[in-house]
Amino acid sequence: MCGIVGVVGNRNATDILMQGLEKLEYRGYDSAGIFVANNNGSNLIKSVGRIADLRARIGIDVEGTAGIGHTRWATHGKPSEINAHPHQSETSRLTLVHNGVIENFAQIKDDYLSNHHLNGQTDTEIAVHLIGKFVEEDGLSVLEAFRKALHIIEGSYAFALMDAQDPNTIYVAKNKSPLLIGLGDGYNMICSDAMAMIRETNQYMEIHDKELVIVKKDSVDIQDYEGHSVERESYIAELDLSDIGKGTYPYYMLKEIDEQPTVMRKLIKAYTDDDNIVVDNAIVEAVQEADRLYIIAAGTSYHAGFAAKNMLEALTETPVELGIASEWGYNQPLLSKKPLFIFISQSGETADSRQVLVKANELGIPSLTITNVPGSTLSREASHTMLLHAGPEIAVASTKAYTAQIATLAFLAKAVGQANHNKAAEDFDLVHELAIVAQSIEATLSEKELIEEKVANLLATTRNAFYIGRGSDYYVAMEASLKLKEISYIQCEGFAAGELKHGTISLIEDGVPVLALISNNPILAAHTRGNIQEVAARGAHVLTIVDEALAKEDDDIKVMTVHPFLSPIAMVVPTQLIAYYATLQRGLDVDKPRNLAKSVTVE
Ligand code: M6R
Numbered sequence: 001m002c003g004i005v006g007v008v009g010n011r012n013a014t015d016i017l018m019q020g021l022e023k024l025e026y027r028g029y030d031s032a033g034i035f036v037a038n039n040n041g042s043n044l045i046k047s048v049g050r051i052a053d054l055r056a057r058i059g060i061d062v063e064g065t066a067g068i069g070h071t072r073w074a075t076h077g078k079p080s081e082i083n084a085h086p087h088q089s090e091t092s093r094l095t096l097v098h099n100g101v102i103e104n105f106a107q108i109k110d111d112y113l114s115n116h117h118l119n120g121q122t123d124t125e126i127a128v129h130l131i132g133k134f135v136e137e138d139g140l141s142v143l144e145a146f147r148k149a150l151h152i153i154e155g156s157y158a159f160a161l162m163d164a165q166d167p168n169t170i171y172v173a174k175n176k177s178p179l180l181i182g183l184g185d186g187y188n189m190i191c192s193d194a195m196a197m198i199r200e201t202n203q204y205m206e207i208h209d210k211e212l213v214i215v216k217k218d219s220v221d222i223q224d225y226e227g228h229s230v231e232r233e234s235y236i237a238e239l240d241l242s243d244i245g246k247g248t249y250p251y252y253m254l255k256e257i258d259e260q261p262t263v264m265r266k267l268i269k270a271y272t273d274d275d276n277i278v279v280d281n282a283i284v285e286a287v288q289e290a291d292r293l294y295i296i297a298a299g300t301s302y303h304a305g306f307a308a309k310n311m312l313e314a315l316t317e318t319p320v321e322l323g324i325a326s327e328w329g330y331n332q333p334l335l336s337k338k339p340l341f342i343f344i345s346q347s348g349e350t351a352d353s354r355q356v357l358v359k360a361n362e363l364g365i366p367s368l369t370i371t372n373v374p375g376s377t378l379s380r381e382a383s384h385t386m387l388l389h390a391g392p393e394i395a396v397a398s399t400k401a402y403t404a405q406i407a408t409l410a411f412l413a414k415a416v417g418q419a420n421h422n423k424a425a426e427d428f429d430l431v432h433e434l435a436i437v438a439q440s441i442e443a444t445l446s447e448k449e450l451i452e453e454k455v456a457n458l459l460a461t462t463r464n465a466f467y468i469g470r471g472s473d474y475y476v477a478m479e480a481s482l483k484l485k486e487i488s489y490i491q492c493e494g495f496a497a498g499e500l501k502h503g504t505i506s507l508i509e510d511g512v513p514v515l516a517l518i519s520n521n522p523i524l525a526a527h528t529r530g531n532i533q534e535v536a537a538r539g540a541h542v543l544t545i546v547d548e549a550l551a552k553e554d555d556d557i558k559v560m561t562v563h564p565f566l567s568p569i570a571m572v573v574p575t576q577l578i579a580y581y582a583t584l585q586r587g588l589d590v591d592k593p594r595n596l597a598k599s600v601t602v603e
Pocket of ligand 1: 301344482
């Protein structure tokens with residue numbers, strides 16, 4: 001949530017900041033702004049809305065050798081130009097951008113800033129006024145003032161600060177929110193995400209929580225909050241520039257849906273050697289030693305945990321419990337004696353999940369993070385990591401990460417089951433089955449026109465809809481409904497098909513779309529078909545998405561059969577396309593739905 005970029009050195013700062021912000025726009029798009037400086041002066045430009053709106057305001061005279069930029073997902077204060085970052089201190093000497101939430105901002109205002117004039121409602125403005133007060137009123141150096149403020153500020157933050165009197169330095173600090181240094185030749189950068197700097201450099205340096213960094217064009221000085229220097233090695237990020245473009249696709253979401261067969265094949269490559277499953281022994285042992293697996297995640301990643309639960313239990317013979325990260329940290333159930341926490345997170349930065357991981361680490365509970373982003377916070381701080389190998393996922397609506405998460409958990413389940421000589425695991429030819437999954441996805445992708453047409457009849461104007469299913473189809477229904485509501489704004493619920501008659505069926509009336517998923521065994525299929533009859537009798541407009549082996553002639557969308565453990569992967573793909581086409585037909589921005597951001601770094 002919120003993207004930060006900064007640069008200092010021998011580059012055109014305006015260009016670098018704007019290109020970086022365009023790449024970071026997925027993190028928030030309520031407003032944006034840049035501050036650019038050189039020895040002759042500075043410019044502060046902000047705009048409500050998208051980066052394109054900001055770009056339209058930037059004249060050719062806005063140039064400099066250093067600058068900071070921000071794209072905002074509003075927390076404190078509505079999206080407006082006044083609340084857009086960067087913010088400035090009372091005398092405008094200091095300029096600050098911030099990602100995160102300052103929890104004690106009201107207290108700071110009362111304790112230190114009663115005589116200050118604040119323009120907007122953001123917590124960030126209070127932070128820059130606080131630092132500014134220590135410089136402008138108390139006579140501290142900017143470094144001393146920043147350090148003093150960091151001892152007072154509580155909450156999550158990634159800060160980048162500039163001083164108009166020294167436009168050759170950017171001061172940064174972080175706690176719980178992501179921020180990285182990018183190292184260049186004659187310039188250095190800061191950024192929320194390596195992807196936004198990859199055009200400029202592939203050499204990075206991590207910043208850890210509660211570190212303050214002084215970035216100049218040819219030096220990076222990392223300190224703790226007491227001022228002691230910290231040594232840090234840089235690393236090379238293996239990011240492919242072509243992965244982060246849209247190519248010829250109109251939207252990232254469609255590109256990412258289409259990439260799923262390739263991702264399945266990449267996963268086979270990553271987790272096998274001569275057809276043998278290869279998962280780090282330490283991870284296999286961690287699962288073997290656990291008496292219960294606790295999967296903690298949010299949104300789509302949480303749904304992927306459900307989709308993999310039965311497979312994990314069957315193959316590892318270990319009970320699996322699911323927890324919504326935002327609830328878990330503050331309402332943790334009674335744990336088993338030997339728990340293993342498994343964090344599933346595409347971004348590896350989700351603050352809700354991270355707060356659980358921090359507590360797990362305090363309690364000495366071992367943990368595994370399953371993520372798409374090597375080096376992400378959840379990866380760094382967990383005991384173990386498994387990667388999704390899905391390539392950058394940029395559309396806010398998660399698609400290929402969900403299917404990669406289930407497939408990665410399949411490798412984990414299979415490796416542990418095999419190590420335990422579990423018969424079901426030994427019989428489960430995962431490599432072969434995933435290859436079939438890739439084919440099944442390709443078959444669904446070749447039916448895009450049919451799906452688009454079905455959607456036009458069903459969802460183009462409706463206000464609400466239901467997905468129903470039983471067994472693993474219920475879990476897919478949860479994900480399918482999240483996808484549809486997230487981007488098309490159709491109010492949609494995913495229901496266990498048998499549960500409708502216990503209350504929700506009262507919402508069914510003429511024309512309400514009910515999308516039914518049927519991929520499980522014939523008994524469950526027959527029950528779901530019974531539930532379809534019940535809603536159809538009450539006027540529902542039903543669309544069926546059915547495994548070919550269970551399909552009847554008049555079913556709407558047929559999905560090539562895959563192994564039951566992997567059926568959520570095959571079954572979700574038509575629902576991703578349904579969400580995509582419904583959103584297009586309703587004239588909305590598929591990749592950037594309102595009020596959302598890709599990486600949710602606030603609790
Ligand atoms: O990066 P994470 O997987 O931890 O993100 C969790 C959720 O915020 C995310 O899956 C969200 O639900 C998606 N935008 C849904 O498409």
